[in-house]
Amino acid sequence: MSMLSRVAERVYWLGRYLERIENSARLVSVYGNVLLDLPSSAKLRWESLLAITGSSEDFAARYSVADEHNVARFYLTDRDNPTSIINSADSARENARTVREMVPVSIWEGINDLHIYLNDNVDSAASRRGRDAFLGRVIESCQYLVGCMAGSMSRDAAYHFLRAGRYLERADMTSRIVDVGTANVFPWGTGSRQDGAASRESDPYESILWMNVLRSLNALQMYRRAVPGRICAEEVTAYLLQDENFPRAVSNCLQALASCLRHLPHNEAAVATVTAAMDHVRQANLTQLLKEDGVHDFIDEMQIEFNALHAVINASWFEAQR
Template identity: 35%
Template sequence: MLSKVAERVYWLARYMERVENTARLARIHSQLMFDLPKSIKLNWYTLVQITSNEDYFEQFYDVKTEKNCMKMLLCDPDNPASLIASLWWARENTRTTRDILPREAWIHINELYLMVKDREEDFKTRSKRNELLKEIIRSCQAWSGMLAGTMSQNDTYRFIKLGMSIERADMTSRLLDVGGLFIAQEALPDEEHAFYSVLWAHLLKSSSAYFMYRQKFQTEISGQQVIDFLIQDEDFARALLFNIGIIEHTALKLPHGDNLNPQIEALKAALLQSKDYQVGSLDLHNYLDRIQIKLSALHSEFYHLWFNPKEVA
């Protein structure tokens, strides 16, 4: 496989995962306002922070309103991290690699893109927006399921798995970082302490983890258990440790994949460290920041090995 083709397939998977994650973030955050007491004002800017778009927002938007945050996150074509921009790039990467992907992959993404463009005005109305986001999430899940059920487990599919896994790991770490800070900043009075469970449930739902978490922990939702579950669970598909395991297993089947062993082992060791973190604390933020740096370094190593290869021993 040519390195430029491998890169496009890798980014195709990252963009599709990003589209699904962004849609879920926006939809679950909208639903949160119905579960919280009126005394708590929902902070839409949290979504901008989770996606690391603060600089872009400050440059092009003036007020941190729901309208501005949703526009930037979902339908701003000039924001490279927006849902519509990610979907456009996923479509382009599919179009230019159609000869190695099932025909249904192109049809599915093209139809999804055209549907979203046709209904772009729905993003401006909360009820219509939530319904459209629900359809986008379902379509992204159908796409990944279709590939899993119709593709050979060859190098093309391996690069798809790498892109999907590293994007999931990155988003989960961001959710824990900014989402945990959001929960800590609410400073709820003692009589409203029960709403901490609502906020933690919101974070779990944002990563499609609520049902699996409740299966494993059949008690009141605990912030520390949520952190441990989303970082260290070896069986949940969006947990950090699970996705690093997928990357490790997949890389070993690619040329020179064993060169990633030092970075992967360092990541796993960091994820498996046993420590209780105060929700929203500087310690937790610094820990997750180190994890994100390691993920970024792993992504860079992908380029060194496969997408922009130099001579590899």
């Protein structure tokens, strides 16, 4: 039986929200760790995280100080931030509720359980000590759900849409996390990249920073096995954007997305769009881009492509019949 367009759309969004929850948890976790590792003289600030995720204005409208407590609250438990983890969990649960007949009971119960946990533990997310356990539990729940889906769902349209949502969201977030890294290569002068470019070679904190970026994507160990030598910006950005084998690398996400889309009917336009995005990221010369301070703009271009991908998925399967 073919899948309803409305249901396909909700399953796709369910995939996106679950991935968004996991990624936001990773983002806050790595940022907190980077700050612990860097000396207090480094001017790396929580504002940079807000800038990267495009949330500066929204944040400033409701908070006066961008300190750790407020920023963590903003990303994790702030009901007024539409992309906070707690709101994403609400949305994931609402979507799961509307497609409950499509997913195995264990998945519904897992989502419901995550939702209950988040709502019951808002307080523990507020302190640095409680936050680690909180974020760990959130990430673990998301991984459990991914495992349930892999282990118990038929490889039908619902499964493909769920994964399509996940991979597009994941590609988007990995690119943002890489952006966090490149924007903060120069902890002594956020915002003045040109001045910093010359002294980058001698930056003692560069490898600490990139190590944490890798850690946030659970990529450190796989990276070490794939790439020899010192951990540096060129290698890490290339790995996270272009590696064909690491499951959180943008190139791998797009490849996985393409394979999901190929299983679906009338996929020509969507497959063409994802192929173009894949070529674009694979052909990029990251060493050159880093030298020219062009990584941020490159990532902006990629994000425009991700938006186009979402639009073509929408047009091909969700709105075609309306």
